[in-house]
Amino acid sequence: MNDYINDLIRENLRVDERDMLQYRNIKISTGVVKNASGSAMVEIGNTKVVAGVKFDIGEPFSDAPDKGVLITNAEFVPFAAPEFEPGPPDQYAVELARVVDRGIRESEAVDLSKLCIVPGEKVMMMFVDIYVLNNAGNLTDAASLAVIAAMKTARMPKVENGELLQNEVGEPLPVVRTPISVTVYKINGKLLIDANDREEQASSASLTVILDEDGIIHGMQKRGSGYITEQEFSDILEIVKNKYDELKSIVDKVVDDGAHEV
């Protein structure tokens, strides 16, 4: 299979007949889980990821006494791929959660000061949980889209006497930036985006770049047992700039249209 993919890529062709810099069909549905404060299901081709946002009350970190706490986790559901097994998050799941987390945190996408209840004592804890339901490649971009769509449509629970009323919808979550990741894969020396599961197997390396709407980079992560060259790095930065705009307009449209059912 890898030889077949490599041969195609050499001619700038792909197994599913896409262009090298073309995403599969992207479908985003928000508000898919009513008990979540915010949620979104993202499908990129056959890849399927659901993300949910929930709030709880906790103590702030001592170095940020007036800010809410962000906690990001990813679960690879065992039926999502033959290689996924039950158990605590493995290296790949931990890495995915941490890369997505970095994008939200470093871009200051959420105004965490609005999550403070009593400075130094009581703040809202914001849990962002990602569940991978079907792994058909490019989980990072799918998870990044699901998380930003879930956050942008999330409403915090009401706070009364320092307690959260989980069943009463309060203010929208103050999302002030739009970090989105674009992952560029390298197969047989060529660069392409949105690798499917078979292409991912054939890929030697990838670079995820997280951008915001001003073109500022907030996170990068090279993956895979191969390498990239300095020239490829420059080329990747060009690719991600264009693709960010494409993904951002999809997110904007979904968020503006309001909630969608699955």
Place this chain on the structure above:
Amino acid sequence: MSYEKRFDGRSFDEFRPVEIKVGVIPRADGSAMFKIGKTVAIAGVKGPRELHPAHRRDPEKAVLNVYYDMVSFSTPDRVRPGPDRRDTELSKVIREALEPALLLDKFPYAGIDLFVYILQANAGTRCAAISAASLALAHAGIPMRDLVSAVACGKVGDKIVVDLTKEEEDYEEGATDVPIAIMPRTRKITLLQMDGSMTPEEAKEIVRKGIKACEKIAELQREALKSVFEGGNNE
């Protein structure tokens, strides 16, 4: 306000003093200590050896297992012994930084276990770990295409700097960390991460400077490796 002068007086392209010792753990198959400023990493290799559990064996190549951990007293606040989520991620990215340099297909079905402990932490720990690890693997006699050399670069305030200290990472007007590793002979990038904020132009400049600094680290690594073998002290 801009960051005009580095806290420790170095120039912006200069890394901290490096000290390297190869073969520091006699009972490991290969080992090395890599010290950069106040950050100290020690790497030990066991293998190639039989891989367990058997279902993880690969008929085409050896499996590299990497365990990165920080000693509980390596930081101002004690860290709980054993790997946390950061260590789990770093074990993976360190493995992927080293694999491109290793000829793992020489040892089908085998396992190579690499353990890296941070004895003392003052920023740049994953890069020190990688620089130590590639020496330990070479010392263990694992066939390699090249060494792997790493250094953390980034931005402190508005300045692009090589090899940030902890103090610089905590700079109050903001700092961005970009760990980079390369195979020095071909300048191929095998580790690249970033968290913070920067423009694509800054990112390119950081990578360019990072590659240069890594090439200098590589010279020091080669010297240290040679001195062990030339000195006849390579048990």
